[in-house]
Amino acid sequence: MIRRCLDGLYLGAGMLAALFMVSIGILIVTSVIARLMGSYVPGLNQYAGYAMAASSFFALAYTFGAGGHIRVNLVLARLQGRARWLAELWCLGAGSFLACYLAWYLIKMVRVSHMLGDVSEGVDATPLWIPQLGMAVGSTLFAICLIDRLVSVALGAPIDKAGGDAAALE
Incomplete structure (x- = not known):
């Protein structure tokens, strides 16, 4: 059940990304037509x-959950067995740490922008915490995804599920 919820969460994030991509196109076309x-x-x-x-x-x-991130497997591809598993855990652990660090500071940036009442410099004067919120939520979801993958691999999931050899540069 937890796996389905997490996969649904990642899919929802992907759908939001697609929605924002479409909105970019609409906004740019509207600007050009205007x-x-x-x-x-x-x-x-x-x-x-x-x-x-x-x-x-x-x-x-x-993208990470679907195995779409480009990975450079110059070292990992040469390892096998327990050494490969340990190296994969180290990489996922380091990535999880960095993603959590990024998420922490992006959440902090949103809080500070909200507390200070920062607004954009444009004519619209949008409160900056609103567009920053997408970055904070997205980076938090990415951190959750990396931790999820770290725990899955540590518990015996196949190593090549996310970002497998098809997406690797070797």
Whole structure:
């Protein structure tokens, strides 16, 4: 049940990433059409940038879970058995630590922006914590995904499930 919930969470994050990608296209096309008609809609470029950041961060967990991240297996591919398993655990552990560190500070950035009342420099004056929230949530989901994979491999899951040899550069 937990596996289905986590996989559903990663899929939901991937769907949100796709939604933000579509919104980037809509915002850019709207901006171009407005300019061609001699009009200007303030904030469209900033919102497209916010959508790009949200899309990138929401896609991290889904892409990792689907094995879509590019991995350079120059060392891991040469290891076998227990040595490969230990090296994979070390890599997942280091990645989990770094992802948790990133998530912690992005959450802290959102809190500080909210407390200070930071707003964007554009005409729209969007409170910055709103677009920053997508980065914080996406990085948190990525950290959860890495920890999930670390625990799965430690408990005996096949090593090549996420980011397997098909996505590797060897």
